[in-house]
Amino acid sequence: xxxxxxxxxxxxxxxxxxxxxxxxxxxxxxxxxxxxxxxxxxxxxxxxxxxxxxxxxxxxxxxxxxxxxxxxxxxxxxxxxxxxxxxxxxxxxxxxxxxxxxxxxxxxxxxxxxxxxxxxxxxxxxxxxxxxxxxxxxxxxxxxxxxxxxxxxxxxxxxxxxxxxxxxxxxxxxxxxxxxxxxxxxxxxxxxxxxxxxxxxxxxx
Numbered sequence: 001x002x003x004x005x006x007x008x009x010x011x012x013x014x015x016x017x018x019x020x021x022x023x024x025x026x027x028x029x030x031x032x033x034x035x036x037x038x039x040x041x042x043x044x045x046x047x048x049x050x051x052x053x054x055x056x057x058x059x060x061x062x063x064x065x066x067x068x069x070x071x072x073x074x075x076x077x078x079x080x081x082x083x084x085x086x087x088x089x090x091x092x093x094x095x096x097x098x099x100x101x102x103x104x105x106x107x108x109x110x111x112x113x114x115x116x117x118x119x120x121x122x123x124x125x126x127x128x129x130x131x132x133x134x135x136x137x138x139x140x141x142x143x144x145x146x147x148x149x150x151x152x153x154x155x156x157x158x159x160x161x162x163x164x165x166x167x168x169x170x171x172x173x174x175x176x177x178x179x180x181x182x183x184x185x186x187x188x189x190x191x192x193x194x195x196x197x198x199x200x201x202x203x204x205x
Contacts, residue, residue, distance in 0.1 A: 029100075053076055
């Protein structure tokens with residue numbers, strides 16, 4: 001399974017050959033540098049570690065400076081490991097959008113937008129506690145009864161309640177690669193992907 005690290009640029013739409021308007025997301029993918037090769041002998045598993053997005057050397061810790069120097073590259077912000085990489089890679093190799101082709105189907109992993117502490121109507125789609133004609137006052141968006149009484153005298157685990165919403169790791173599967181711009185290091189992928197503009201994403205082939 002090949003992959004690459006990218007950064008979400010934003011959304012747009014394009015027309016296909018049949019004239020359909022397809023919403024899509026633009027991702028700045030790579031170029032990524034191979035900074036470490038995991039092997040069964042030393043690590044117990046095989047994987048390829050990629051690094052993306054330049055970082056100032058003064059903001060990089062000493063151990064990481066040595067790690068990047070060993071790979072003969074500048075300090076990077078994002079490090080991700082990919083298991084079962086299709087091609088054989090060596091330390092310092094470059095991985096670019098050329099590993100993708102138009103028509104490929106990919107899985108994209110990102111961190112969803114954080115929305116803070118939200119109530120049950122926004123977080124879970126509850127309908128609220130009836131209308132104002134039923135004796136309600138300033139609690140139309142309240143969760144209502146939690147379903148527990150003298151037995152079991154507790155709230156069951158997993159009850160949908162108010163809480164922190166968003167900021168989760170989300171994977172969207174089977175998205176189609178519509179365009180590949182190798183010179184600009186851009187991927188145009190159908191549909192929406194999680195995260196805000198400028199956030200890091202992982203594209204798995």
